[in-house]
Amino acid sequence: MNEQQKALVKGTVPVLKxxxxxxxxxxxxxxxxxxxxxxxVFNMGNQxxxxQQTALAMAVLAYAEHIDNPGILMPVVDSIGQKHTSLDIRPEQYAIVGGHLIASISEVLGDAASExxxxAWEQAYHELAQLMSGHEQKLYKEKSTKSGGWxxxxPFRVEKKIKESAEITSFYxxxxxxxxxxxxxPGQYVxxxxxxxxxxxxxxxxxxxxCKPNGIYYRISVKKEIGAKQPDGMISNRLHQHIEEGAIIDLSAPSGNFILKQGETSPQVFISGGIGQTPLLSMLEHLVDRKSPVPITWIHGCRNEQVHAFKQHLHHISSQHGKLQQHIFYDVVSDSKTGDILPGWVSLNKIPEEFLYRQAQYYICGPGPFIKTHYNYLLSxxxxxxxxxxxxxxPASISAA
Incomplete structure (x- = not known):
């Protein structure tokens, strides 16, 4: 892009905001x-x-704001690239998307969309598509050359279907x-x-x-969306209601960049809400499997005991790892529960200071507001x-900026 074209793209930032x-x-x-x-190809629930519309708007805005140095967006490019390769997005599909994006700019802006x-936006998109597809080709190569990769x-077979709680079922x-x-x-998805x-x-x-990496199978743990009739809950509910042991389903190779930092010798703190514990459980199992000596704090919140998945599994892990400390929050605590359960939503200020290590690596997974609350508290x-x-x-609706 020339400087005049960059200036035109940057000039659309107020409109995009x-x-x-x-x-x-x-x-x-x-x-x-x-x-x-x-x-x-697209998740129609997020439509x-x-x-999805919000996530794309944020991405287009970020690209326009950093058009002088798009390399600064590489963490975002990698996150999107991970998702695209998990969906088998190919370079030729970028041309389709680009054509509709430029046409949409023209149709939405009307007379303000000069030739x-x-x-300028056509050239900007072309360069972005090259950046994205080039990165994705590297990811595809990594997947195809890895042992057992593809x-x-x-096609995968459901070997076991195990109920973990009133709402969550695991599929092996x-x-x-x-x-x-x-x-x-550990932390990646399929x-x-x-x-x-x-x-x-x-x-x-x-x-x-x-689960931890094992070279033989993958385990996913899926929450049933009670009463959901929208597309974003239909797949999870279909897994619960219609996919039984022996069923065949298609998977893409593992992807994602929310991962356990390798080689860390510092303490680890995991903070999750509801089904958000699933990637953190993989990280935890991996640390225990490697007999990691680092202190670990496990903080988890859910509505009540009935929906609390992996309770016994976590107790077993605690017995294997002497430095694992659990802090569990229930929205509703039954009268029969002892003092080991904290009432209410997850509140980090209720965790003893000695378990929120200053030099720890912190991993948070849950709904957007849950993440924002605990991210800001940790900064404070x-x-x-x-x-x-x-x-x-x-699709991401928050950032660490």
């Missing part, structure tokens, strides 16, 4: 109208709840070809796709791997931003 979601909503509606086959502005979709997934499966970094008769579409969803007590890692399930 005010009307970014309007633009991306128009873009998705246009794209699905002209290319309905892409409905099989309905507007999370020069559209050409690209695209691979083995490849139908009986070959090995790629190891993964994409799974099922056909949804209600929508007449194949739909992909990401689920964290909830002097924990370095670089030591706090988080993942919000679904």
């Amino acid at each position: 005010e009307n970014g979601v309007l633009l991306t909503t128009h873009f998705y509606e246009r794209m699905f109208k002209h290319n309905p086959e892409l409905k099989h 309905q709840n507007k999370k 020069d502005l559209l050409k 690209v695209g979709w691979r 997934l083995y490849p139908t070809d009986n070959g090995p499966v790629a190891d993964f970094l 994409s799974l796709r099922l056909f949804l008769p209600e929508l007449g579409l194949l739909q992909p969803r990401q689920y964290s791997i909830s 007590i002097g924990i370095s931003k670089d030591s706090i890692h988080f993942e919000e399930f679904g």
Whole structure:
């Protein structure tokens, strides 16, 4: 891009801040109208709840703001690239997306979209697509060359289906070809796709791997969305209600950059809400398997004892790791419970100071407001931003900026 084109793109920043979601909503509606086959690739639940439109608006805005130095966005590029490779997105699909994005800019801005502005954004998108697809090709190569790795979709068999609580069920997934499966970094996820008769579409969803790497199978632990009739809960509920032991489902290779930092000798603190414990459980199992001597603090919150998954498993892990301290919060505590359960939502100020280590690595997973609350609290007590890692399930709506 030349300097004039960069200036034109940066000049759209105020418009994107005010009307970014309007633009991306128009873009998705246009794209699905002209290319309905892409409905099989995109999570239509995130379309309905507007999370995808918001996430794309944030990404487009960030790119416009940093058009002089897009390399600063590499952490975001990697996060998006991880998701794209888990969905088997290919370079040729960037051309389809780009065509609809530029057309949407023209249609939404109307007379304000000059020919020069559209050409500037066309060039900007071309360079972004090159950056993204180039990074994704590296990720695909890593997946294909890893022992037990693959690209695209691979059939897996549900070997075991185990109820972990009133709402959460684990699925043990083995490849139908009986070959090995790629190891993964604790905290990563797999994409799974099922056909949804209600929508007449194949739909992909990401689920964290909830076990340690073992080279044989993956375990995902899925929350049933009680009463959910929207697309974002349909896949989880279909797994609960219709997918039994012996069923075959397609998986993509593990992806994701919310991972346990390797080689760490500092204490580890895990903070989760509800189903957010699944990637953290993989990290914890890995540390225990490696006989890591570091102190570990496990902080978890859920509604009550009935929905608290992996209770006994965590007790077993505690017996293996002498330096693991658990702090469990229930929204509602039954009269029969002893003082080992803290009432109410997770509150870090109720955790004894000696278990919130100053030099620890912190991992937070849960809903966006849950993450924001605990991220800000940790900053307020002097924990370095670089030591706090988080993942919000679904398209990102928060950042550490």
